Amino acid sequence: MKLIPYLFWLTLWLAVTACARKSTPVSSRSTIDYNSYNEDLSAARPSYTVTPASSPATSKPAATPARRTDTRKPAEALHINRRLDAVLDTIAQKNRSVRYASGYRVQIYVGNERRAADDAKLKVYKNFPELNPYLEYKQPTYRLKVGDFMRRVDAERYLDLLKQQFSLAVLQADRVDIRRSLSIK
Template sequence: MRFQLGWSLVWATLILAGCASSRPAATTSGRSAVDYNSYNEDLSSTRPVYNAPLTNVTPVTRSAAPSATAPAPTATRKNEIRKPNPPIEALHVNRELDLILDTIAIKNRTVRYAPGFRIQVYVGNQRQDADAVKLLIYQNFPELSPYLSYNQPTYRLKVGDFMRRIDAERYYASIRRLISSAQLQADKVDIRRSLLIK
């Protein structure tokens, strides 16, 4: 028993010694005795050096007040002001970039469906029941588009085109109060209709 107590004291002492601070003790005013203002380290060897070429620079004399329509000149050196002249290569790159962005925009307009979420509100064999649920949803949520599918002998009614799950869950909570058997499901959604849902 004494042996275990002795080892426990040894371990407790080692743990407390390991947790002790290596900083000097605080002075009576509550501040540390370390002077951080005297810290000095030369970082010039690790800093990157950028030597920008000064091509296409037109020196401009300073005027009393810049005009409201002219762009603000940029300072290059202490007393020199320049107006940037865009290089021809930059204009060429911008044209190519605009062409690529236009191509992507045209391709994106052809995409009609994307992965998203819909809420399944009815699964059953009765068309009348599916139509009744469809009418109930339309009366309470006119912004949600209904999708009725039939795979013999089952009718499935899904509503909504949600791109984000958080939007679907917000409607799901409201629909679940009306129809307790509603389920949130991943599905392909119509992108244009999903933008109409608030």
């Protein structure tokens, strides 16, 4: 019986001390100046000794390189390797011939009415002249897609703007014209 009050006071004391705020020592300097930090690391660095050559007759003085002047014309100096230039020109020509790539378009209209598709197309011309609309017809459905986006981030930025005027706007992966995608800012 006498043990119960002691246990009560013991648990009360433990609860109070456990919840008490811990005091942290406060430094005398409130700001630390890291620029004044200095430590001598010479004891940790390796040291090397330079040994002289075994005999002065065998060692040769270091030859100073002769200074060469470039006597070529400036145009010739740019052509390091003509064969490499030919390969790079071929790659550049092949890249110019690529017209389409995978990208994204925003579909703003799907329906059976041609007039509604044309109205949506006209609205896009007025409000977003930088986006190219593409009207696609597969019987009996008209689909109006806009934009040529190479990156999804750009398409999502326009998707937010287009959703304000076209509530059914959706982002779709599509084959896009590379040259037109470069004109969209």
